[in-house]
Amino acid sequence: MNALGFLRSRLWLVTLSALIALFVVNWILQPNLVTPNVLKSNLSVFLPVILVAIGQTYVVLGGDIDLSVGSIVALVNVVTVSVIAALGGGVGGVLGGIAAGLVVGVACGLLNGALVALLRFQAIVTTFATGIIFGGLALLVLPTAGLPVPAEYWRTYGSSPLGLPVVLWVLLAALLIVALIAGRPFIKHLAAAGGLRTAAFQTGLKLAQIRILAYALCGLFAAFASLSLTGETASGDPLMGRTLALASISAVVLGGTALAGGSGSAFGSVLGALVLGMIGNVIFFAGLPFDYQTLIQGLITLLALAGGVLVARRN
């Protein structure tokens, strides 16, 4: 009983164990897994989900949810490639495009936060509605997929400054931001806003401000994810990121954050996103008939979610 209690307060340990087990199985099935190139390409695939899941964690921690992240990723992508094209490419154009993308991501998050926290709209339906709007705007900016980014962009993204690939630098930077945020009083206030909203309100916390900031962070991380995906695809796609909202919520839950709000951590979500990705890898390399892969992946994901919730359960 004490051991279970120990695990309950350190849920990420369970997720980490699952991750290590999956990694070992994957290594056995795919002997060349631990080579720099394979690890790098794996990380490139997982990175967008990891980044979106980090942002989603803050919103969920505050007791809300953001179903619009996938559309934010698409909108940031098309704005970035369009601004780069409008500025005529080059290093200046790329930097301008990235800046515009980040501004758009944060603006989308601020709008979500304002609607949910200031106007007191229900988070699920509201972010579904804003997701439709952001998706519509993405199609307005760029009606069809295309518009390649200049080589400066994707070459830099694929390069390895100081011996480490850029995807790893991005992940390290994201983890650093998470660590910096984790040390601020904001995170405690956010957990209070999600866990015991009335009590938090009565102690005088500025709830609206805190929840809006969480949505803005979610938008910012969605923009990071979009810029990473753009480095991968090297072009604009108004339908990019469709599956990211659901994947990010699964990763957040697997990482031990309670969907009801109030407890959890962004580090856990990073582990959760990695677990999701590794499950896909293991199924792919296990040589199952192709027809059955989606079913097995669905079953394992459901079991993992159920297991995560069971361990986290407090009576």
Place this chain on the structure above:
Amino acid sequence: MNRIKTILTDPLVLATVSILLLLGIGELLSPGFARGDQIIRLLVVSAILGMVAAGQSLVVIGGREGIDLSVGALISLGAVLAGNAMSGSDGGILPAILVAGGVTFVIGLINGLGVTLLRIPPLVMTLGMTGVVQGGLIVLSRGIPSGNAAPSLMGFVNRPLLLGLPGVLFLWALLGLGMWFLLRRTQLGYAIYAMGSNERAAVLTGLPVKLIRTLLYGFSGLLAGITGVVVIGYTGNSFVSVGDQYVLPSVIAVVIGGISLAGGSGNYLGVMLGAIALTLLQSVLTTLQLEFWGRQLIFGGVLLLLMLLYGRTKQLRV
């Protein structure tokens, strides 16, 4: 003044006004929009949405963040199972309904058990189940469209049966009556509202809350499966993602219908009107011949407007 505000923001009034307004706009934009046969077509589409939304309503009213996001996959499953059971012959209709309804009812019960016994949040449980059912559908049909609707079923959905109305509309009306009876005239109905508005109190009065909640998810699965049978009757054949488009509209119809996502309040009549209003809105936007992005912007904007009118949560008080 307050009284007027109460009447204007009553979901039933608002949905009715929206329906009349949208009909008017549609008729202005394209004469013939509000013609009898056109309205019947719109009602058939609304009926399909309304049937899924009935299950969604039950789950939401039952509270504890109740929501069923697996209805889309279950509609697809119902359609594919029914299509294969019928394979175009009238004799297969009854087996089709039994197979589609039975399997989706059981899957719904599993959702319910996950939510009640394992205490998995409904959003997560039903999303996870969506992945499993979609995987099962790929195994079942190998990703290609399979099965055909029986001629009688297609006639029931698309051709006039009585008073010029297709049979499916009578089925929907019957469902509406059944929902009213269940929620307002049976002990089970009162229990659903009780557990939705105050779970602790409901448990303390001795209500079998877990059993009821499990059943509600079972009903939602069953209704989605039956909707799948109607969908294949509407389109003629089925493919593995035919139900996906109904998931979020079913939640929105519930919200438009005045059922709070917090649970414990609302009724199905509002949801029926909500389903009609939502279908009309989509139809008017199509008539406008706007580009896809324009339709998306207006659709999203209208949803936000509806939230502003009555989708707001209570203000916190000291």
